[in-house]
Amino acid sequence: MSGVGEMNEILLRPKVEFDVPVEAEVISPDLFAEKSHEEIGSLPVFLGNRKMCLKDLFEIEGQSSTNIVLEGDFSRVKKIGYGMSRGKIHIKGNVGMHTGATMKGGEIIVEGDAMDWLGAEMNGGLIWVKGSVGHFAGASYWGSKHGMNRGMILIEGNTGNEVGKKMRRGTIAIKGKTGDFLGVGMIGGTILAFSETGERPGAEMKRGSIVLFLENCTNPPPLLPTFTYNCTYSPTFLRVYLKTLRKLGFPVKEEYISGKYRRYNGDIVELGKGEILIYEP
Amino acid sequence: MIRITKGKVYDPINGINGKELDIWVDGGKIVQVGDAPDLVAERIIDAEGCIVMPGGIDIHSHIAGGKVNLGRKLRPEDHRKDVVPRTETTRSGVGHSIPSTFVTGYRYAQMGYTMVMEAAMPPLTAKHTHEELHDIPIIDKGSYTLMGNNHFILKFIEKGEIEKVKSFISWLLKTTKGYTIKIVNPCGVESWKWGKNVENIDQQAADYAVTPRQLISILSQIADELGLPHSIHLHCNNIGVPGNYETTVESMKATGTNRVHVTHAQFNSYGGKGWADIHSKAREVVEYVNEHPNVTFDAGQIVFGDTTTMTADGPWQYRLYLLSGNKWVNADVEMETSAGIVPYTFRKKSLVNAVQWAIGLELMLLAEDPWRAFMTTDHPNGGPFTFYPQIIKLLMSRAAREEMIAQLPRRALERISLPQITREYSLYEIAIITRAAPSKLLGLHQKGHLGVGADADIAIYRENPDVEKVFSSVQYLLKDGEVVVENGIVLKSTSGRILYVDPGEEGDIEEYIREEFEKFYTVTLDGYGVPENYLERGECVSCG
Numbered sequence: 124m125s126g127v128g129e130m131n132e133i134l135l136r137p138k139v140e141f142d143v144p145v146e147a148e149v150i151s152p153d154l155f156a157e158k159s160h161e162e163i164g165s166l167p168v169f170l171g172n173r174k175m176c177l178k179d180l181f182e183i184e185g186q187s188s189t190n191i192v193l194e195g196d197f198s199r200v201k202k203i204g205y206g207m208s209r210g211k212i213h214i215k216g217n218v219g220m221h222t223g224a225t226m227k228g229g230e231i232i233v234e235g236d237a238m239d240w241l242g243a244e245m246n247g248g249l250i251w252v253k254g255s256v257g258h259f260a261g262a263s264y265w266g267s268k269h270g271m272n273r274g275m276i277l278i279e280g281n282t283g284n285e286v287g288k289k290m291r292r293g294t295i296a297i298k299g300k301t302g303d304f305l306g307v308g309m310i311g312g313t314i315l316a317f318s319e320t321g322e323r324p325g326a327e328m329k330r331g332s333i334v335l336f337l338e339n340c341t342n343p344p345p346l347l348p349t350f351t352y353n354c355t356y357s358p359t360f361l362r363v364y365l366k367t368l369r370k371l372g373f374p375v376k377e378e379y380i381s382g383k384y385r386r387y388n389g390d391i392v393e394l395g396k397g398e399i400l401i402y403e404p
Numbered sequence: 405m406i407r408i409t410k411g412k413v414y415d416p417i418n419g420i421n422g423k424e425l426d427i428w429v430d431g432g433k434i435v436q437v438g439d440a441p442d443l444v445a446e447r448i449i450d451a452e453g454c455i456v457m458p459g460g461i462d463i464h465s466h467i468a469g470g471k472v473n474l475g476r477k478l479r480p481e482d483h484r485k486d487v488v489p490r491t492e493t494t495r496s497g498v499g500h501s502i503p504s505t506f507v508t509g510y511r512y513a514q515m516g517y518t519m520v521m522e523a524a525m526p527p528l529t530a531k532h533t534h535e536e537l538h539d540i541p542i543i544d545k546g547s548y549t550l551m552g553n554n555h556f557i558l559k560f561i562e563k564g565e566i567e568k569v570k571s572f573i574s575w576l577l578k579t580t581k582g583y584t585i586k587i588v589n590p591c592g593v594e595s596w597k598w599g600k601n602v603e604n605i606d607q608q609a610a611d612y613a614v615t616p617r618q619l620i621s622i623l624s625q626i627a628d629e630l631g632l633p634h635s636i637h638l639h640c641n642n643i644g645v646p647g648n649y650e651t652t653v654e655s656m657k658a659t660g661t662n663r664v665h666v667t668h669a670q671f672n673s674y675g676g677k678g679w680a681d682i683h684s685k686a687r688e689v690v691e692y693v694n695e696h697p698n699v700t701f702d703a704g705q706i707v708f709g710d711t712t713t714m715t716a717d718g719p720w721q722y723r724l725y726l727l728s729g730n731k732w733v734n735a736d737v738e739m740e741t742s743a744g745i746v747p748y749t750f751r752k753k754s755l756v757n758a759v760q761w762a763i764g765l766e767l768m769l770l771a772e773d774p775w776r777a778f779m780t781t782d783h784p785n786g787g788p789f790t791f792y793p794q795i796i797k798l799l800m801s802r803a804a805r806e807e808m809i810a811q812l813p814r815r816a817l818e819r820i821s822l823p824q825i826t827r828e829y830s831l832y833e834i835a836i837i838t839r840a841a842p843s844k845l846l847g848l849h850q851k852g853h854l855g856v857g858a859d860a861d862i863a864i865y866r867e868n869p870d871v872e873k874v875f876s877s878v879q880y881l882l883k884d885g886e887v888v889v890e891n892g893i894v895l896k897s898t899s900g901r902i903l904y905v906d907p908g909e910e911g912d913i914e915e916y917i918r919e920e921f922e923k924f925y926t927v928t929l930d931g932y933g934v935p936e937n938y939l940e941r942g943e944c945v946s947c948g
């Protein structure tokens with residue numbers, strides 16, 4: 124039953140196409156680690172408002188592992204890796220909302236797209252999405268004091284709006300386009316957006332850094348009037364960050380590492396200790 | 405007929421202190437106490453190893469209405485961490501500091517409470533308040549109508565037209581289906597509309613030549629003259645401000661010999677000139693209470709942890725917003741009052757919070773007469789009502805208090821007298837402060853006791869060396885003679901009564917105020933009040 128590949132893995136495949144969302148925060152290395160095949164199969168999930176077992180909805184192979192592989196369409200499966208603290212989830216297709224939200228450690232790799240709330244309020248670990256993601260990646264949930272508080276989210280595609288809302292620590296890097304209100308209400312941490320971005324980046328940010336590279340961007344959005352130009356320079360921290368990203372395998376152009384950046388501080392309707400750095404080609 | 409047998413009965417109104425007695429229930433009432441060879445019960449509840457008490461009565465809690473709902477809107481994060489799924493007998497909801505309506509009813513019932521008074525109803529949102537009260541299952545309810553900053557009242561007092569104040573109050577209680585006069589930061593809330601506050605009880609409101617002293621004195625007099633079953637319910641000026649105990653004592657004095665209930669006294673018993681030297685003045689406040697039988701108070705005990713503060717005291721909530729840096733709602737209620745909401749976390753390691761925590765307990769423990777001291781957290785201001793069992797334990801056990809005191813900052817100890825207080829409440833006294841005395845304070849004759857003719861609202865708790873466990877969840881709860889909770893599980897969602905008063909002395913005040921009302925209010929006078937048919941189980945409590 125076990126032995127998918129060389130490493131001990133647990134493989135899940137949806138048995139049917141879901142017409143309503145599935146809530147599956149039990150798909151987590153912390154929960155699978157010490158459980159037998161049978162125990163994993165009887166973990167509770169909700170299909171819409173119906174309580175069911177994991178094995179009712181998914182084919183499961185393997186047991187007792189912190190290494191989970193998901194194959195097939197998981198775009199309606201929510202909360203995968205919710206609160207996980209270790210191990211790895213490799214999602215070979217698309218994945219639903221709240222993936223990796225509140226996670227504390229471990230690694231989630233998404234080959235396809237992820238929906239809204241990816242890594243919301245996460246406290247550690249790494250999420251790497253090869254495709255695009257929805258709104259609120261790394262954000263705070265409604266009412267919370269802060270969003271993402273540690274860890275790293277790397278996105279190779281595009282994102283929706285309000286990515287990094289109220290984030291406090293950690294790093295988000297986005298290769299593709301980003302939506303409106305990037306880093307809204309940011310309290311700390313770093314967002315690197317390599318391509319064009321939407322309206323009002325950094326609105327209400329208190330601290331933290333938003334770095335805009337504006338690659339292939341002919342019409343960059345105006346910054347809010349509550350951001351003030353300071354100087355043009357080469358920030359040391361940025362070189363370290365970019366080199367680290369590159370080491371991880373995230374594509375970073377050489378000219379960014381040695382390039383100059385215009386610095387604006389804001390949002391001065393808040394604390395004004397945040398910064399937006401814009402790459403100067 | 406139900407027979408409750410073998411339980412230890414605590415019924416202070418009837419002087420029963422832990423005696424094993426049978427209680428016979430029929431038709432929603434208690435029909436017999438003790439042996440009754442002629443009676444035949446269809447159901448026998450074996451209460452062996454249990455404590456039998458009248459259902460709990462909370463005289464001050466914020467459970468329904470405009471500001472409670474604003475609090476819910478402000479705090480999705482409060483709800484997210486306490487999700488309550490539907491069961492076969494109960495609806496779903498959310499909890500923690502501002503539970504949804506259904507959950508509020510279930511949780512009170514699960515703790516053995518059968519009656520709760522909503523402590524601050526702005527007349528303008530009376531309909532909303534009653535709509536929410538309607539949705540709170542099982543428990544009986546009533547609401548105190550906010551009047552301390554009402555323009556009509558301020559204006560009549562300014563002109564010296566005291567008879568008109570009295571007619572207006574009589575009319576307003578009936579119109580809002582309120583239970584008594586609630587006064588919050590008198591004149592201060594009105595001044596807040598001009599960006600100001602009042603700093604002592606002899607300072608006039610910003611736009612009326614009326615002082616808090618006048619207002620407290622006149623309204624307490626009127627409450628007695630109208631024969632309201634409950635006294636005025638007073639939230640004093642200068643709440644939360646170091647040194648405010650003097651204002652509190654002055655406010656009590658302002659009522660002379662008229663009845664007055666000082667609510668959440670903990671927040672009003674501070675000494676010191678600022679946060680740096682804040683210390684307990686519980687002793688000074690309680691001394692006045694002890695010597696004056698016209699005065700009652702409730703504790704407004706704080707509980708360490710996260711909660712939501714909400715009050716009609718807009719200027720105080722602004723201060724708290726500045727102090728805490730948390731999010732804030734400020735609401736204006738036209739010609740009547742205001743409201744403020746700020747999430748707040750009471751921390752053991754905070755010197756100020758530690759002092760506040762001690763003051764609430766000191767007040768309860770120094771009060772000589774348990775019939776005039778009430779246990780509240782001013783839910784949710786000091787903490788959610790679900791922490792009552794913890795407070796009962798602290799009142800009953802010096803050891804439990806010492807365990808907590810050991811966790812407080814050492815600097816707090818010289819500012820409080822709690823470590824020196826040895827008193828421990830008995831179960832009988834707990835029954836007084838949570839059942840018998842509240843019933844008496846509200847002027848109710850059929851509640852808070854287990855005598856023949858009383859409403860069969862009965863809480864049966866399983867005995868346990870840990871009193872916190874005892875009071876956390878009932879073994880059985882009977883409401884109006886029906887078993888609605890068993891073993892902590894809500895079996896049935898009945899609907900409770902709404903108690904209100906109609907003193908009948910309004911005269912032609914409604915026509916007198918009509919023109920001005922229509923001119924300034926955003927609603928018409930005819931659409932303003934709560935008609936009787938609005939209440940599913942309305943019950944008018946007689947005055948006089």
Ligand SMILES: [Zn+2]
Binds near residue numbers: 465668
């Ligand atoms: Zn209150």
